[in-house]
Amino acid sequence: MEEQGLSYRVHIDFPLLLGIFILCLIGLVVLYSAGGQDVDLVYKQAIKLAIAFVGMIIVAQLPPAEIERWSVWLFVFGIILLVLVIFFGDVGKGAQRWLDLKVFRFQPSELMKLTVPMMVASYLADKSLPPKFSWVVIACTLIIIPVLLIAKQPDLGTSLLVATAGFSVLFIAGISWRLLASMGVLAAACLPALWYFMRDYQKQRVLTLLNPEQDPLGSGYHIIQSKIAIGSGGFYGKGWLNGTQSHLEFLPERSTDFIFAVYCEEFGMLGVLLLLFVYLFIISRGLYIAINAQSTYGRLLASSLTLTFFVYIFVNMGMVTGQLPVVGVPLPLISHGGTSMVTLMAGFGILMAIQTHRRFLSF
Amino acid sequence: MVNEITLKDSGHESDLVAKRVYFSGFIILLLVIMIVLRVFYLTVLQHEHFTTLSKSNRVKITPIPPIRGLIYSRDGEVLAENKPTFSLEVIPEKIDDVDMLIGDLKKIVSIEKKDIERFKKSLKKKRRFENVALRLNLNEEEVALFAVNRHRFPGVDVVAGLNRFYPLGEELVHTIGYVARIDEEDVKQLNASNYSGTTHIGKLGIEKSYESLLHGDVGYQQVEVNAQGRVIRVLDRKAPSPGENLHLTIDLSLQRIAIEALKDKRGAIVAIDPVNGDVLTFVSSPGYDPNKFVNGIDSKSYKALLSSKDKPLINRVTRGKYPPGSTIKPFLGLVGLDNGVRVLNDESWCPGWYSLKGHEHRYRDWKKQGHGHTDLHKAIMQSCDVYFYILAYELGINRIYEGLSKFGFGKETGIDIGGEATGLLPSREWKREALGQVWFPGETLIMGIGQGYALSTPLQLAKATASLANRGNVVRPRLVTNSSNPITAEIKKFPVHFEDKVTVKNKLHWDQIIQSMRDVVHGVGGTAWRSGLNAAYEFAGKTGTAQVIGIAQDKEYKKEEIAEEFQDHALFIAFAPVEEPRIAIAVIVENGGGGSKTAAPIARKMLDRFMNDKTLTKGTSG
Numbered sequence: 001m002e003e004q005g006l007s008y009r010v011h012i013d014f015p016l017l018l019g020i021f022i023l024c025l026i027g028l029v030v031l032y033s034a035g036g037q038d039v040d041l042v043y044k045q046a047i048k049l050a051i052a053f054v055g056m057i058i059v060a061q062l063p064p065a066e067i068e069r070w071s072v073w074l075f076v077f078g079i080i081l082l083v084l085v086i087f088f089g090d091v092g093k094g095a096q097r098w099l100d101l102k103v104f105r106f107q108p109s110e111l112m113k114l115t116v117p118m119m120v121a122s123y124l125a126d127k128s129l130p131p132k133f134s135w136v137v138i139a140c141t142l143i144i145i146p147v148l149l150i151a152k153q154p155d156l157g158t159s160l161l162v163a164t165a166g167f168s169v170l171f172i173a174g175i176s177w178r179l180l181a182s183m184g185v186l187a188a189a190c191l192p193a194l195w196y197f198m199r200d201y202q203k204q205r206v207l208t209l210l211n212p213e214q215d216p217l218g219s220g221y222h223i224i225q226s227k228i229a230i231g232s233g234g235f236y237g238k239g240w241l242n243g244t245q246s247h248l249e250f251l252p253e254r255s256t257d258f259i260f261a262v263y264c265e266e267f268g269m270l271g272v273l274l275l276l277f278v279y280l281f282i283i284s285r286g287l288y289i290a291i292n293a294q295s296t297y298g299r300l301l302a303s304s305l306t307l308t309f310f311v312y313i314f315v316n317m318g319m320v321t322g323q324l325p326v327v328g329v330p331l332p333l334i335s336h337g338g339t340s341m342v343t344l345m346a347g348f349g350i351l352m353a354i355q356t357h358r359r360f361l362s363f
Numbered sequence: 364m365v366n367e368i369t370l371k372d373s374g375h376e377s378d379l380v381a382k383r384v385y386f387s388g389f390i391i392l393l394l395v396i397m398i399v400l401r402v403f404y405l406t407v408l409q410h411e412h413f414t415t416l417s418k419s420n421r422v423k424i425t426p427i428p429p430i431r432g433l434i435y436s437r438d439g440e441v442l443a444e445n446k447p448t449f450s451l452e453v454i455p456e457k458i459d460d461v462d463m464l465i466g467d468l469k470k471i472v473s474i475e476k477k478d479i480e481r482f483k484k485s486l487k488k489k490r491r492f493e494n495v496a497l498r499l500n501l502n503e504e505e506v507a508l509f510a511v512n513r514h515r516f517p518g519v520d521v522v523a524g525l526n527r528f529y530p531l532g533e534e535l536v537h538t539i540g541y542v543a544r545i546d547e548e549d550v551k552q553l554n555a556s557n558y559s560g561t562t563h564i565g566k567l568g569i570e571k572s573y574e575s576l577l578h579g580d581v582g583y584q585q586v587e588v589n590a591q592g593r594v595i596r597v598l599d600r601k602a603p604s605p606g607e608n609l610h611l612t613i614d615l616s617l618q619r620i621a622i623e624a625l626k627d628k629r630g631a632i633v634a635i636d637p638v639n640g641d642v643l644t645f646v647s648s649p650g651y652d653p654n655k656f657v658n659g660i661d662s663k664s665y666k667a668l669l670s671s672k673d674k675p676l677i678n679r680v681t682r683g684k685y686p687p688g689s690t691i692k693p694f695l696g697l698v699g700l701d702n703g704v705r706v707l708n709d710e711s712w713c714p715g716w717y718s719l720k721g722h723e724h725r726y727r728d729w730k731k732q733g734h735g736h737t738d739l740h741k742a743i744m745q746s747c748d749v750y751f752y753i754l755a756y757e758l759g760i761n762r763i764y765e766g767l768s769k770f771g772f773g774k775e776t777g778i779d780i781g782g783e784a785t786g787l788l789p790s791r792e793w794k795r796e797a798l799g800q801v802w803f804p805g806e807t808l809i810m811g812i813g814q815g816y817a818l819s820t821p822l823q824l825a826k827a828t829a830s831l832a833n834r835g836n837v838v839r840p841r842l843v844t845n846s847s848n849p850i851t852a853e854i855k856k857f858p859v860h861f862e863d864k865v866t867v868k869n870k871l872h873w874d875q876i877i878q879s880m881r882d883v884v885h886g887v888g889g890t891a892w893r894s895g896l897n898a899a900y901e902f903a904g905k906t907g908t909a910q911v912i913g914i915a916q917d918k919e920y921k922k923e924e925i926a927e928e929f930q931d932h933a934l935f936i937a938f939a940p941v942e943e944p945r946i947a948i949a950v951i952v953e954n955g956g957g958g959s960k961t962a963a964p965i966a967r968k969m970l971d972r973f974m975n976d977k978t979l980t981k982g983t984s985g
Contacts, residue, residue, distance in 0.1 A: 129376045172387070174379040199551060231405040231413025245417055269406040276395055287388055291381050299380045303387065310391050314398070321401045 011060045011356040013289070019282040020056075020333065020348060024049050026263075026275065027334040033241050034255040034262040035336065041255070045336055052345035059349025063357045067350060068122050068297045074111075075119035075142075081108035082149040109150040109158045110343045114350070116146055116162050117304035120169040125297035130174035139170055140183075154199055157328040160315070161308060168307040169300050172290075222253070223322045226261040230321060237268030255336040257328060260320040275334075283310050289355045298354040305347045312344075425586060428560030429579030431527065432606030432849065434539055434569060436615045437643070442535055443570070446528035449501040449521050451509065452494040455486060457518025465497070468519070471512055472505040474498055494522065499658075527563060527657050533650030534622055537678040538613060538842060540568020540780070541653035557581050560603075563657065568678075569609065569842060572780045576846055579606035607846035607855070612641035616976070617969050621646040624965040629953035631679035631821040633840075634969060637829035637938065637947050639859045640838040642778070644948070644969065647679035681776075681783045684818040685951055688907030688958070689746045690936045691767070691813035693831060693876050696739050698766030699754045700872040707875050710736045713749035719756070719804055726752050726808055729908070743879035744889045746906060748812050755811025760802055763810055764790040769865045770827040770837075772819055777839045777860070786823050789816035814910060821949050824936055829947035832903070832938035834873040835865035880905055881941050884963075891935070894963035900974045901941045904966065906958035907934030930954040935962035939970050946973050 007014055028042055028049075035041040085108055120139050124131055131139070143166030150159040171180070195203065229245035238244070243265035254262050264272060286306030293299040309332060316331040318324035330340050405413065434443035451472060458464050465482075468474060474497065482497045497519075501509070506521055513520075527542045529535070542563040545553070549564050558564070560581055565571040582603030586594045621632040625648035634644035651668055660668075668676055677683065699705040715733030716725040728734065728748040734741065742750035755763060768774065773788025787793075789810070791802045809815040819827075822840060830837045839860035847854045867873065880903035884895030890906045909932040933955030938947040948966045955961035 129379055168387075172380055172383045174376075174383055204555075227405060228413050228416045230402065231409045232417035234406050234410045234414070264402065264406065269402055272402045272406075273399070276399065280391075280395065283391060284388070287384050291377075291384050296376060296380070299377065299384075303380070303384050307387055307391075310394075314394050317398050321398070321405060323401060 008356050008358075011352060012057060013060075013285070013352040013355045015285050016282065016289075016348060016352060016355075019278060019285060020345075022278050023282070023333040026278070029240070030259055030263050030266075030334060031255055031336055033243065033266060034259050037241065041336070048341060049333075052341050055342060056345040056349035056352070059346050060352035060356065062353050064293075064295060064298050064301075064350075064354050067118065067301075067353065068125065068295070071115070071118040071122035074115045078108055078111045078115045079146060079149070081111065082146060084108075085153065086149070107339050109146075109153065109155055109162070110339050112146045112150065112162045113158070113165055113308065113343050114305075114347060116143055117165040117169050117301055117308070120166050121297050121300035121304065124169065124173050124300060125295065129296065130176060131170070133179070136170060136175055136179060139166075143167060143170075155328075157315075160327060161311060161329065164311045165304055165308040168304040172300055172303040172307075222258065222326055226258050226320050227322050229261040230264040233265040233268045235269045237264070237266050237271055240266050242266060257316065257326075257330055257335060258320055259335050260317055260331050263334070264320075279310075279313055286351055289351050292358070293354050294358050302351055302354050305351055309344070309347070312340075425584050426556075426560035427582040427584055427600075427603050428562075429581060429603035430525065430605040430849075431542070431563075432577040432579065432608045432846070434577075434609045434611060436611055436613050436618075437641075437844075438615055440531075440615055442529065442531060442611065442613075443539055444528050444530065445525040448499070448524050448526040449506050450496045450524065451498040451501060452496050452520055452522045453482075454494055454518045454520075461486070464516070464519070468497070468516065471508050472498055472501060494520075496522075500526075529653045532652045532654060534618065535613070535645075536568075536650045536653040537647040537680060538568055538611070538645045538780075539653070540570040541566060541656045542570050543656050544659060566656070567782075568780050569611070573609055573843065577606040577609065580604045605849050608849055609843050610845050610847065612636075612643060612842055612844050613645060614643045616972055617644045618646060620969050620972055621965070622648065624968065625952065628955065629673050629679070630951050630955065631683055632948070632950050632965065632969075633680055633821050633825035634946055634948045634973075635825050635829045635840050637833040637836070637838065637944050640829075640840045641844065642840050642842050643946065643973075645680055645842065647677070647683070649673050649675040651675045678782065679951075679953075680821050681778065681780070683820055683951070684784055684786055685821070685932055685934070685953075686815075686817055686909040687772075687813035687819045687824060688909035688932070688934050689748075689812055690824060690905050690907035690934050690949075690958075691810075691817070692743055692746065692751055693880055693905050694767055694770055694772075694827060695751060695754065695758075695763065695811060696743055696879070697831070697867065697872055697876050698763060699739070699758060700869070700875065701766065701867045702758060702762055703868075704757050704762075705739060705754060707740060708738050710738045711742075711747075711750045711753050713737050713747050715749070717749045717752045717808070719808070722805075724805065726805075739875070740879045740882065743876070743905065744882045744886050746883075746890050751811035752808045753811075755807050755809075756804065758807075760789070760791060760807045760810065763807070764788060769863075770830055771823055771862075772817070772827060774823075776820075776822050776826045777862075778822060779841050779843060783822070784820055786819040787816055788819075813907065821951050824934075824951075825947055825949035828936040828938055828949055829944075830865060831873075831876070832944040832947050834870070834877075835867065837862040837864060877903055877941060884937075891959045891963040893959070894967040898967070898971075900939060900970075902937055902939035902970055903941050904935060904937035904963060906963055907936070908932070908956070908958050909934060911954065931956055933958045933961035935959075935966050937963075937966040937970065939974060946970065 028046060031045055032039070032042045119142055123139060123142065124135065127135055143163060147159045147163045147166070150162060225245065229243065232238070232245060233243070243262055245261075245265055263275065267274075283306055286302060286309065290299050290302035290306060293302050312329055312332045315324055315327065315329045316335075319326050319329070320331075330337060332344050333341065431445055433441055433445070436442055451468070453461075453464070455461075461483075465474060465479060478498055482495060485495050498505075501521065509516075509521055529539065529541065543566045544562060545558065545564045553564065557578070557580060561578065565574040565577065570577065580603060583599075583601045584597055585599040586597050617634060621634075621644045625632065625646060628648060630648050632644055632646045633642065635642055655664060696705075700707070713728055713730075713734040713736075715731050716727045718725050726748070729746065734745055734747040734749070737745075737747045737750045739750070741747065758766075768788055773786055775783045775785055789806070794800055794802050794806075794816070806815050810817060826837075826840055829840075839862055841857065841860070843857055845854050845856045881901060883889040883906065884891045884898075884902060884904045886892065889895065891904050894904070895902070911929050911931060931954070933950075933952040935950045935958045936948065937950075938944040946969075948969060950962040950965050952961045952965070
């Protein structure tokens, strides 16, 4: 066995660490402006980030084989928690998502963003790829059960991300294009049924997307105001702390889901290019780790985590720029809030573990 | 060989995965380009458009909540109103030392620790020039005291608002319900823009079921703000349209007699006008004070209400489930006549008990020595149990079920407030599904006296009584006759809903049953003859006594030996006048003992009041 460099001894992937670090810095800077120059808010967010950082480094120390062994149990545990939420969950912001563990409140659906791809990856890992039809059916069931449980809470954003995480494993595992296409057709056929099951406020969001002007004081307000903020920023932006739309409180949820609009207003198109560059850097590093992973499990999981990370970005930017419905997905590592950050960081921890526990045989 | 395949496959697999990863990367790039193009479109191509918009964005739209409609009784008394309240509000930017200010203000108005905590909390959230409330619900004395000292406190002011108030408190809480602060559950269902300025929403009773009418439509105010967001001037104003006022069917004089009669008791009283379904009286006792709920009840008081043995939070009129007892007999008698199982003069022999052939069990009559020869008229008048055991047995459960369900037993009455219980009219199918058992003949027998599985709500009993009084015309009970617009005074009458008529083969059967019920109160030996004494009018009724616990075969029901909560429920149904009735009443006194002793006199008192009042007997509509 050959001794590798520092990265392999401390189990930290430095390129990834650098990207995440830059993102967090950008996030704190924007938050200071978006939160009305509230130092307290930035300080609290920094503490949360630091805790999540430590969590990431701890996860990175686990050998991937160990993580693979736990996948099934974590998945079962997560499903049990989701069912518990339905019966004992606290109601927060109009949905039943929280479990009160006395010490802290916990959102089991967050856990599923990691455990679903882990489960599907570990299920497919010891099989030959591309997967047989029957395996695909079983994998789909494994994905759909938690997705439905989360959608029932109702939390459309998270269930969408969990579904992405699960299905991206299937895609990477090489499921045939024909099967993929027929699944797409099936999903499209399910849309009317989905519409039927949607809550009124969710339907409203879709309708508002199509025509925001119809309800300027209600749900259309978000999109109209966020477009004004972005558009008025121009190519160079109005400059840090100079965004008028966000500071005049025209823009709702400006420190959480809509923080991208604040960013656009103050840093303009140029800032967006920079931000996307950092995101793409992290994503390409993630995909690099995926391709170079040594086990099938590592390859599948690393790709899925990276793709889910991108879906976060795409859905959030899509909704803030008025191209996708408002589903409540934060901009990763920039939006204010602690819950999704912890899962994201744990996901990066897994990526690092996959990269830095590789063994090189010397022949 | 196995090894070889695995090795070969694994190489192929990593190729496959890599291909897919590259493909994903390609898609990601495409989507990123899409985002870039979109941002380019917004920030560069549409920059001018949005810059203009952002400048005109100095005009802010703020909602003006509509004023909630009032609720009136039939005779025009206000039952729910909007009372002005005063709060002490502070503009932070005008204050140098907040703690000193609070210290000075404390000398004039009482400011408690929790007030200060709430104040400091919202101080952080709001902008410097926005009002923050320091004290809510100032009393008039405090308002006056502050007004005198106002010059000493620049940046502090008294601000008026409106608060829902129920002047009659617990007297009508089960009818009107109450409003309370909008919670997360409500947010999901309501129209967000119409409620953008509203803080309260109907949670129960009429306040809930007529929410959309009472609420009205939101108005807007366009204000110009400066760079810091401070309001410079009001540009435009669209007045809100206030909610509709509602006029109830409730007659307060009758309502109060009923409340008085149920004072310190548990029970329910409903009175309905059989012609149009107007609910004249709607009392569930005990009640509770709805005003406590409007701005959030403290958890101690709420727990006390929840854990009270008298269960004041339950609406007994619509949700209280009681065995109908002997009040079921006139309905059953009609079913018997209509099915041809009996004619009026057919007699049964009542020795004081009845047994099914081949069974030991004795089903007892309330009168130990028996009623002797009994026909239907006598059986209703004296409430002979044995007669109805035999009748029920001969009818069989299927025909009983069919006949009674026409009168609405086991179904919601459809009254215009939600949350009704359906009660229970048992059938073979129901028992098989709910209990997984077959129907026993003994259970048919006790259906004859309204015991066993049968459960009905007081409202169901009143509706059934009204339908009987009406000779089969079924009308849906309602609590609101009309709404009126507070500005235009335009009146909108709500329609009377007639439901499927109860038809009988021979119209004479109605007269026979109604005559028997008349003789319950006016006949010699009628069970409620005492309540019929010296009445200036004729009415019809039927007593009922519903057993709460079973009494063993060899034991006798001794009131003094049984704890209060296990004593019988007293029931009485009545209507008046006998011809062309204008009121039908159902009275239930929980654990009140016998129906004739406890329940019937209450109905008599209400009928006296009703029949002596010309305005009532004529009715207002229909």
